[in-house]
Each structure stands twice: as C-alpha cells, then as structure tokens.
Amino acid sequence: MTERKDDRLWGGRFDKAPDALFDAFQNSFAFDCRLLPYEIAVDRAWAKALQRVGILTESEVRQTLAALDKIAARAESDPVWMASSNAEDVHHFVEKALVEELGPTGWKLHTGRSRNELVATDFRLFVMEAAREIRLALLALIHAFMAQAKANQKTPMAGMTHMQHAQPILLSHLLMAHAQAFLRDIARLANASASADACPMGSGAIAGNAYGIDRNAIASDLGFSRVTPNSLDAVSDRDFALDYLFALSGIATHLSRLAEDFVLFASQEFSYVILPDEYSTGSSLMPQKKNPDSWELLRGKTGRITSTLFALFTTLKGLPTSYQRDLQEDKEALFAAHDQINDMLAVAAGAVALTKFREDRLRAAAGNPALLATDAADYLVRRGIPFRQAHDLIGKVLREAEKQSKPWFQLSPEEFRAISAEFGSDFLGSLSVENAIASKSVPGGTSEESVRAAITQLEQTLVQLEKPS
Numbered sequence: 001m002t003e004r005k006d007d008r009l010w011g012g013r014f015d016k017a018p019d020a021l022f023d024a025f026q027n028s029f030a031f032d033c034r035l036l037p038y039e040i041a042v043d044r045a046w047a048k049a050l051q052r053v054g055i056l057t058e059s060e061v062r063q064t065l066a067a068l069d070k071i072a073a074r075a076e077s078d079p080v081w082m083a084s085s086n087a088e089d090v091h092h093f094v095e096k097a098l099v100e101e102l103g104p105t106g107w108k109l110h111t112g113r114s115r116n117e118l119v120a121t122d123f124r125l126f127v128m129e130a131a132r133e134i135r136l137a138l139l140a141l142i143h144a145f146m147a148q149a150k151a152n153q154k155t156p157m158a159g160m161t162h163m164q165h166a167q168p169i170l171l172s173h174l175l176m177a178h179a180q181a182f183l184r185d186i187a188r189l190a191n192a193s194a195s196a197d198a199c200p201m202g203s204g205a206i207a208g209n210a211y212g213i214d215r216n217a218i219a220s221d222l223g224f225s226r227v228t229p230n231s232l233d234a235v236s237d238r239d240f241a242l243d244y245l246f247a248l249s250g251i252a253t254h255l256s257r258l259a260e261d262f263v264l265f266a267s268q269e270f271s272y273v274i275l276p277d278e279y280s281t282g283s284s285l286m287p288q289k290k291n292p293d294s295w296e297l298l299r300g301k302t303g304r305i306t307s308t309l310f311a312l313f314t315t316l317k318g319l320p321t322s323y324q325r326d327l328q329e330d331k332e333a334l335f336a337a338h339d340q341i342n343d344m345l346a347v348a349a350g351a352v353a354l355t356k357f358r359e360d361r362l363r364a365a366a367g368n369p370a371l372l373a374t375d376a377a378d379y380l381v382r383r384g385i386p387f388r389q390a391h392d393l394i395g396k397v398l399r400e401a402e403k404q405s406k407p408w409f410q411l412s413p414e415e416f417r418a419i420s421a422e423f424g425s426d427f428l429g430s431l432s433v434e435n436a437i438a439s440k441s442v443p444g445g446t447s448e449e450s451v452r453a454a455i456t457q458l459e460q461t462l463v464q465l466e467k468p469s
Contacts, residue, residue: 031332032090033082038125039090040072042118042201045221047109049201053211055111064109067101068094090122091115112213114205116235116323123331124196125222127244130338131193137345138182138189138251139465144352145179146458148172153455154448155359156366156433157272167374168366168433171357173446174261176454181254183458186465188247196240199224203231206322235323238316238330245309245334248341252305255344259299262355266292271361276354279347294351298344305341308333369409372431373398375439379430383422393420 017023047064050056056064071094075082087093098106149172159169199219202209208231209215215227228234265272275290283289315329373394380390396419401408409428416423441447444454 028089028328028331029085029087029093031335032119032122033093034335035090035119035122035126035331036075036082036093037072038122039094039118040068041125041222042121043068043094043109045218046113046201048221049213049218050109050111050211052214052217055211056108060105060108063102063105064098067098067106070101071097089115089119091118112204112209112211113201114203114235116205117200117203117231119327120200120203120235120237121222124198124200124224124240127196127240127334128193128223131189131196131244131247134248134251134338134341134345135186135189135465137342137349138186139462141345141349141352142179142182142458142462144349145175145182146455146462148352148355148357149175149179149451149455152357152359153451155357155362156437157362158365158368158371159446165365165368165371168371168436169440169446170437170448170451171362172451172455176451176458178254178258178261179458181257182251183461185247185251185254188250189244192240192243192247195243197224198226198228198234200228200231200234203228203234206232206235232322236319236321236327238312238327241330241334242309242312242316245305245312245337248337249306249309251341252302252344255348256299256302258348258352259295262295262351263292263299266295270365272358272365274356274358276351276356278354279351294347298348301340301344305337308337366433369407369431372433372436373408375431375436376427378439379427380420380422383424385420385422393422 044065047056047061047068051058051061082093085093085096087096095106095110098109100106152175153170153172155171156168157171157174158165159167159174199215199222201218201222202213202215204210219225219227228237262273264270266275275292277290279294281291281293283291311333312330315326319326376397377387377390377394380393381387385393397411397416398408400415400419401411404411409431413423413425416427438447438449441449443450
C-alpha cells in the first residue's frame with residue numbers, strides 16, 4: 001500500500017495515494033504553470049480580500065504578499081525550481097511554496113475559495129493579455145501592407161474572380177484588401193477580450209462565497225471591469241476561450257488566403273513577386289529552386305489553429321452544468337494556438353515587408369484587353385442601352401472574335417456596328433486600363449483617388465488603435 005501525499009489540496013478524504021500512471025495522467029502543472037503570473041496576481045488580491053473580512057491579519061497579509069513576491073521572483077530566475085516540482089497544478093505549486101515560506105499561515109490563503117474559480121480567473125486574465133499581444137502583432141502586419149500599398153500605389157494588375165482574370169485593379173487595392181481583413185481580426189480579438197473581462201473570484205466551487213468577500217474589489221484589483229453574475233456559470237463558462245480561438249482561427253484563415261495569393265504570385269506562371277531570401281528556402285536537389293516555404297507553412301498551419309476551436313467545442317458539447325475535470329483540456333491547445341499565431345503573424349509581416357513586386361509582369365497582365373469587357377458594356381450603358389442588353393451585345397462581340405480566332409478589339413468598326421449601331425468611332429479609344437481603373441472612383445473602389453483615401457483612412461484608424469488605453 002502506498003501512503004497518500006499529505007500536501008495535496010484534497011488529500012484528507014483519501015487513505016491511498018493515486019496510482020502513479022493516473023497521477024501523471026491527471027497532472028496539469030506541465031502546462032498550467034504558464035498561468036503562474038496570473039495565479040500570483042489573484043493570490044495577492046485574495047489575501048487583501050481576506051483581510052477585509054477578518055480572516056487574515058494585516059501582518060499575515062504583509063507576510064503573504066512578500067512571500068508571493070519571492071515565489072514569483074524565484075520562478076523567473078530559477079526555471080529548474082518549477083520544472084522539478086511535483087505539484088499537481090499551478091495552484092498546488094503556489095500553496096506548497098507559500099507553506100514552505102510561511103508555515104501554516106500559508107494554508108490560510110485558500111480560505112473560502114476553490115480551484116474551480118481560480119483556474120477560471122487565471123485563464124481569463126491570460127486570454128485578456130494574450131489578445132493584447134496578438135493585437136500588436138496584427139498591427140505590425142497591417143503596417144507592412146500599408147507600406148507596400150504606398151510603394152506600389154499606381155501599379156495595375158489583373159484582378160481575378162474564380163481564379164480567372166476579371167478586371168484591372170491596382171496592386172495597392174489588393175494589398176489594402178488584406179489589410180481590411182486583418183483589421184476585422186482586431187475587432188474579433190477585442191470581442192474575445194471583452195468576453196473574458198469578468199472576474200469569477202468569489203464564486204467558490206459552484207455556490208458562491210460564505211465569508212462576505214467583496215467581489216467588486218477583487219475584480220478591480222485584478223483589472224476586470226465587472227464580476228461574473230452567476231457562480232455556477234462562472235466556474236464552467238469557457239465561452240471566452242471559444243471566442244479567443246474563433247478570433248485566432250479568423251486570423252489563421254486570413255493568413256492562409258494571403259499565403260495562397262503569394263504562392264501563386266511567386267510561381268513562374270504569374271511571376272508577380274520576387275520572394276525575399278530571408279523568407280524562402282531552396283531545394284536539396286534542384287539548385288535553381290526558390291521556394292515560398294514561409295507562405296506554404298503559414299497556409300499549412302491554419303488547420304492546426306482551427307482544429308483547436310473545434311476541439312474545445314467538442315469538449316464542451318457533452319458537459320453538464322458546473323465545473324467538470326474535462327475543462328482541463330481547454331488550456332494546452334489554446335496556449336499552443338496563441339503561440340503559433342504570434343509566430344505566424346511575425347513571419348507574415350516580415351515576408352510582406354521584404355517582398356518585391358514585378359511591375360512589368362503585373363502591368364502586362366492588366367493590359368490584356370479582355371479585362372476591359374465590362375468597361376465596354378459600360379460604354380454602351382452610357383449611350384442609353386440597358387445594362388443587360390449591353391452585356392449581351394459585348395458577349396456577341398466576344399463570340400464573333402472567337403469565331404475569327406482573333407482578339408475582340410481587332411474587329412473592324414464595321415463588324416462592331418453590325419452587332420450594334422451604338423458602337424461609335426470613339427469606342428475602342430475610350431477603353432484603356434487607366435480609364436478602367438480611374439472610373440472606379442467610389443469609396444472603396446480601385447481608382448488611385450479611392451485607394452489614396454483608403455490609405456489615409458487606414459493611417460487614421462491605426463493612430464486610434466495604437467493610442468495608449
């Protein structure tokens with residue numbers, strides 16, 4: 001028979017120690033040790049709360065706060081100390097260390113509280129800080145897009161739908177499109193942070209606190225704007241983690257779309273970009289190769305991020321109300337997704353910033369007269385023909401050109417007029433890439449004027465987003 005370990009937070013009920021394999025299986029300290037800074041912050045706030053209700057004396061609080069500071073400092077300076085601990089989880093680790101420092105006084109800190117509310121509070125604090133970190137990484141990427149848009153403001157390219165050349169646009173317009181997507185990700189991060197911004201402390205295991213704890217004071221001490229409204233819900237709610245993983249999945253999806261663009265643009269068939277050496281690799285066999293590995297890896301890692309969202313959804317799906325140990329599965333994958341997205345954004349920002357765009361190739365593709373078919377229909381509309389009829393007439397022009405196996409703009413004036421008398425002598429002269437782009441001057445359009453306005457608006461938005469809160 002193995003003897004139970006007396007320092008466990010729950011050991012009094014048991015005569016025997018856990019099975020060794022099960023003990024290792026259920027131990028979470030290997031990953032929830034990452035929550036130590038938040039655990040220390042919560043412990044400090046709780047010590048002050050216990051003083052306010054007479055559980056701890058002023059002297060005991062002073063000793064407890066000093067001991068917590070010492071634990072935090074040692075954990076930072078001596079990683080081996082934490083790594084060699086046999087603590088069950090981060091809460092157990094801190095209590096053991098407190099008792100080593102303070103003796104039985106260290107046991108007082110857990111008065112009236114449960115690990116259920118502790119881990120929920122720590123995790124919320126982590127998500128709030130993590131969202132701030134990813135927000136900064138997103139802002140850096142958006143700045144890279146804006147710099148490239150300014151540098152390539154007048155470069156035309158062939159815009160595509162269904163992976164087919166569609167209409168001429170400006171390269172800067174495409175770059176700003178990606179910037180807008182990542183701006184939306186910042187908004188989703190803010191939503192996730194707001195979802196996490198409620199303090200569970202004072203909820204106990206499920207029923208609340210029996211000592212009259214001032215929950216609002218604890219929330220204020222920890223930087224929360226409010227307290228959770230229901231103790232039972234507070235210990236089991238992981239919607240904030242879902243919201244954060246949804247925001248990360250959105251970022252990953254936008255990075256994957258960006259990566260797909262750049263992988264295609266780097267191919268010999270497009271040759272729109274020159275990949276930076278710093279974010280490319282070569283072939284171990286073929287000396288001529290320069291591979292877009294940074295973009296391919298960004299595209300590939302997206303599945304890893306989105307899988308964490310669905311994994312947590314699956315974990316939560318079958319749980320009854322209140323805390324269940326299944327919720328231990330919420331943190332490890334979220335931590336990994338956070339770290340991965342942080343790295344992905346840094347790589348993407350660096351690769352975007354150092355990419356060179358081949359204006360000659362972009363301009364040549366934009367110059368294909370086939371891309372002006374819509375503008376040809378617009379010409380007829382301006383002469384009073386309903387758009388649907390104009391669309392049909394241009395379709396007949398294209399079909400006639402196909403029959404003659406030549407580009408449509410090489411049809412003779414007589415052939416145009418045979419299709420419609422509305423094709424005037426100025427028809428072909430009115431069509432050009434420059435005119436096509438300039439005509440899209442509405443807000444959000446691809447004209448130089450519209451893109452300049454969009455860049456100015458983005459700059460103003462970034463100034464607001466980067467103001468100290």
